Amino acid sequence: MTRTFTSAKATRLNLKDFTSVPMRTFWITSVAFFLCFFAWFGIVPFMPDVVRDLGLSPNQKWNSVILAVAGTVFARLLIGKLCDKYGPRLCYTWLLLLGSIPVILCGLVQTPLQFLICRLFIGFIGASFVITQVHTSLMFASNIVGTANATSAGWGNLGGGANRLGMPLIAAAVIGMGVAEADAWRYSLIIAGIICFLMGIVYYFFTQDTPEGNFSELRAAGKKVKAGKKDEVGFMEALKDYRVWILFVVYAACFGIELTVYGTMDDYLQNTFSLDRITAGNIVLSFALMNLFARTLGGYFGDKFGKLKGLRGRVLFLVAILALEGVMLVTFSAITSLIVGIVFLVAFSLSVQMAEGATFSVVPFINKKAIGSISGIVGSGGNVGAFLAALLLKSKAAVAEQAAINANAGAAEEVVKLAQAEAAATAVSSGYFLIGILVFLAGVLALAIRFSTADEKSAAEDLSYDLPEQLVPSNA
Template sequence: MGSLSIEHGDNVNSDGAPPRKFALAVDSENKATEFRLFSFAAPHMRTFHLSWFSFFSCFVSTFAAPPLLPIIRDNLNLTSTDIGNAGIASVSGAVFARLVMGSACDLVGPRLASSSLILITTPPVFFTACINSPFSYFLVRFLTGFSLASFVSCQFWMSSMFNPTKVGVANGVAAGWGNLGGGATQLIMPLVFELIKHMGSTKFTAWRIAFFIPGVMQTVSALGVMILGQDLPDGNYRDLMETGEKTKDSFSRVFANAAKNYRGWITALCYGYCFGVELAIDNVIAEYFYDRFDLNLRTAGIIAASFGMANIVSRPGGGFLSDFLAARFGMRGRLWGWWIVQTLGGVLCIWLGKTSSLSLAIFVMIVFSVFVQAACGLAFGVVPFISRRSLGLVSGMTGGGGNVGAVITQLLFFKGTRYTKEDGITYMGIMILCCTLPIMLIYFPMWGGMLFGPSSKEDATEENYYAAEWSAEEKARGLHLNTIKFAENSKGERGRRRRLAPTTDATPSHV
């Protein structure tokens, strides 16, 4: 099959209709082949901005409580166990929600899936102002945490809007700016709290009123996604299904295809110890500095904010690095980059736990944040290539793995008084090192893996790998044709050293 052309701004439709016009250069799937950060051009860059801001709002809501925890724990008489359980609850609900979100993106599209979830999880944010017991604190944090599943729609959307050569940086910037909410809330909530208290409220009233800010942000972002969002470059799922440009898939086939691809399970495990670590740190870092170094609430919040705020450059940097390495070394470059950066993050995490100097602890925390967040960007430089048919569910599996990692880490090291915060951080670093090793097992027949090059078999091609997700009957009906377009556009993952060779559309019986 010959190479499909990439033109600026338009592309011929498969049904022979007049070409659609776009502000950005696009490929044969109408995915953007360029990334203009400060553009709001529809649909590619508008989708980007809607995606990261909605995820940002969910992050602010989910982690609005930790920066005010010294006040909340006094008001509600929370014990260390109560605080630990609530921290676990805040990230555990999203494990299941991310799997559901992945399936919803595959079946009904990211616009409806994302906006519906965000609206459903908004009431618990407002209800936080009314809680009066440890159990109610646990409950609102658990229910609010479901909103973090919007991460899956964020990454699905970027992978659906941008060409493989730009998917790393698009995923990295969108998720990085979204994760920025974990740092921004460390600044926002203490400042809002102080402002409300300055206006005459008592401290036990001020923290409650402060929760209306993240609630309003989340509501506005959901409405924006619903009204202004678009599922794919060519339109929304429902419209495309009505015109026959997109076929409605079945959950059972999408699920089976994702479940049997071992690569998705490995990315889920490894992502648990980059993004999962980030979630765990968001829950404990302000309290860690407040208690260990005897700081006031505002100072501890500012220091803690620098961890999450690093996302403005670190996770996008990881996505950019993934695309850069792929342009030179192909998929093997993406995998090596992810393993190296995440391993260094583990070393820095151990160092942070062993540091007793405030100034050095701040420095190590910032450097650690850069590496662990860049590893997240590198992870989602790999995920879009694991499956085309089950992209949403594989993204959900991986994203859910991040939450599982956070839950396990908090259960083991940050629940109760068994370990001090500094010891828990040290042991978490050791887990990062161990759980990053399976990246070495990810192997694509047509591109290779960290330890071995691509297969020499003639059927080890992009077309065969992705077409194998469809049955012979489905291929006879032409349902796999968009998959073949993606296969053509992903040949850059071979790297510069491999010369592009003609391929066929034959399909092996397995992947």
């Protein structure tokens, strides 16, 4: 049966609309992104159980954190091109279907090596960010696409923290069904993988590539749905543009650090403040909940400063919020009071997520011929940042933990664990301090982003075109 599509790009983000193609896609892609991040970091609340069950050394534990973000770097660089060729609908479908496999297998592992391999391949579902941005961009007009992108990205990122509450709840449910507590983490991962698989089926049947139809149908009708040679030229221009690589570093300093905090904060809170796993997970969840509005807020203020001061205004806001992020992390790293620590953790959360939104309020104006390519490069910067930050923390924490274990060899198990926790807390604290300094310097580096007079003029013209008709002054 021939399908007919008559919908057009949405010009407003109507969250109460679940029926139009753009808004249905917005909701489904946001949920899919949420589930990908939920599964990606789903093992984090159970790491103490995994360490005990599989006998992971401190070195292996930190390698798992690094591998979880390493694979995503390459996946994000590749997935943008695949979206251009096959469309976001098929790409997301296959990402969810195939990405569910290592999540499920992670619940079946029996050796540290098997666990590390699964962690590497689970990281590929982090490329869901790029597909979400591409699909949302295809569904919304330029006057609202920034807000739509930031909102879907923020709500998807929420999954990385929501698992702190969701995974223990799943574990509690399976324990209530008679599963041994020691195996609850395995069943929880298997269930998370099955949910991702089912979401892949939903994505295939209930979304389409564009408001007008799927790429295959549009191509069959003789319509062009992929940028051709001009996009390739734009990609080469993007690689040569110093501003792209500054934004690469900037996104490494915000999204990359958020990923690192997602992966390490549970243990840090438990080790530093002697919290139990559930309490630490709930605090991290409050950090993640900021994604409900913080990233959108960053894009919103980026737009506001853009209206006041042009493209330079967008850059200046990015510089300010990134510098604030660095200051908050440095301050948090030195705090030993739980209440004060939570206050600064929330402040850090707000600033880091606003910096992410502010980054992508600048990206579309670097080179309009290569917005997709630039988004892919900048987006991969986030995972490079996470990889390097995790590597830094591992170099400090794994060595410190092993030294504490060796120094207390022969002592009671409880004494060894306490010494190991104290060593890890001190090492990660110093790591957070150093990372905060580097984030602040990345903010200073962003000052070097410049736009020509022609770019400023073009942006001002686009702004007037994107305003609703009733808000554009008449010449009469």
